[in-house]
Amino acid sequence: MWCWHNFVKERNVTAVTEFFLIGFEGSQDLRVFLFFLLMVAYSGTICGNLLIITLVSSNKNLHTPMYFFISQLSISDILLTTDIVPNILHILLNNGGKISFFRCMIQFYFFCVSITFECLLLAVMSYDRYVAICNPLRYASIMTSAQCVKLAAMCWMVGFTIILSDTISISMLRFCGSNVINHLFCDLVPLLAISCSDVFIIQLELYILSFPGAIIPSTVIILSYINIVSTILRISSSTGRQKAFSTCSSHLTVVSIFYWTLLSVYVFPTQEKSSTTGKVLSLLYTVLTPFINPIIYSLRNKDIKKAVQKTRWKQILNFP
Template sequence: METPNGNNLTTATEFFLIGFQGSQWLRIFLFCLLLVVFCGTICGNLLIITLVSTSKNLHTPMYFFVSQLSISDILLTTDIVPNMLHLLLNNGEGITFAGCIAQLYFFSAPEAFECFLLTVMSYDRYVAICNPLRYTSIMTHEHCGKCAATCWLIGFSMVLIDNLTMSSLKFCGPNIIDHFYCDFVPLQEIYCSDTFIVQLEMFLLSIPLVFIPTLIIISSYVNILFAILRIPSGTGRQKAFSTCSSHLTVVSIFYWTLFAVYMFPAKGESSTIRKILSLLYTVFSPFINPIIYSLRNTDIKQAIDKTIKKYKT
């Protein structure tokens, strides 16, 4: 079988990732754009992690969870973007079966972790606004550490089940993946084996991974909304809402793209639309998350100012 680059892929243990097809100038433009976004993602999330680790005024549960989110975003973007940049330069690229499954795992595991972490963060906001007098006794450093560790453990363990099943199935030609990374949907299109087991596992795993966290987040914010509406002063309501607006924005972007790609894809959705939606939550979401949490955030700005002054002196 001949790839668009003229390379032959004759075995079922090798695939060819198409990436973004187009003119050379378009691919160069995308390469430059995504390289800037990648550098910005790494720098922005490393800045958040560094500030939360070194600034005492950021040693709170909310910022601890934000730093965990930054770690997840770095893992996700380093798994996807470097290979995608290589795809753009070479107009597609071959990838081994083992490499494909490994990329799929290290993409899906941080995504699963983020589902659980965003749920824990919504609970943190719920306690802070609906039960403020008990907040410090409930959200202790030990409790937050256990919550984060549990999210990492469950997230990386649960997706392993589906990845192991996918790695045991047989693939047949043409071994061309019409995507810029190894993802569940494009891989299922080139299976020779029956995909019923994989689809059943994905459905069953989506209940604890997606649907239950979504219900918890919605329930938390319904209670938060009622608590905010009971605050008598407009200034108090605005202040209370501002403490959870960043998290709500990140949750909305994350789950909107997740549901659009995997849960309820549009009928007749083209591969181009699927790639664009995938770009949003694999590349641009990790880039804008630190911006969202830093924008109009006085604590982050103060920490940056203190750090700059510290190094100047």
């Protein structure tokens, strides 16, 4: 009984109830510049992705598997940026900012859910392109509306489920030393860095969860594009090859940017990186990628352009 009382007392004394996020250290002019830059990017992200969601839902010509998955990607991008960017803006204005332990865990959870969902969805989209190019005669029977909804729901369910166990494990760590996080938001590496608990179990759990959340989706993407490229190369006419490749070029661009930014932060050696470099790289996949995704899909897609023009004409004709 005495031991339990002292254990509880020790936990109460050393428990961290809030964290302090440093953000970017620098002059006020630099922080104000970054504030307006991120504000513009955030506004563009919300408007661009909402535009795609609206166009896909309101135009029958866009009621296809590819555009349905693109709209799901837009939902994920809105969730990611809304979870991260507003708090970064607050930190930039105040030269750092406090965040409660509970809010930190919530931010970490939805951040990881968005990243995991995007990994899974990009794999599903690569499979969709594989079926469209390598097995076009069976495309309509394989990628039905019901099947697309099931695949998207499965991606969301897997993301919410596996990240929940990870977040619970992170929340059970002891943070008995400094509560200062030298980062822009509650990310995995900064949280583990200030924890005074043994993180071996957490790292083992992360390794196991990386299989359904990252490794398997990456494998699906690689195998899909190996088959896609081999099929395209067998097409006799150059026009046919160009047309086949154009159907997956936007998706391939998004995949390349997304995985390059993730690998640069979490996989490549970090010993030589400064804290500022790590923060800038983290902005690439939390701010830049969601911002440019709708640009890539709209600028390189004739159907999206037609839907925008059709919507404009409707507004002009209905204007009183």
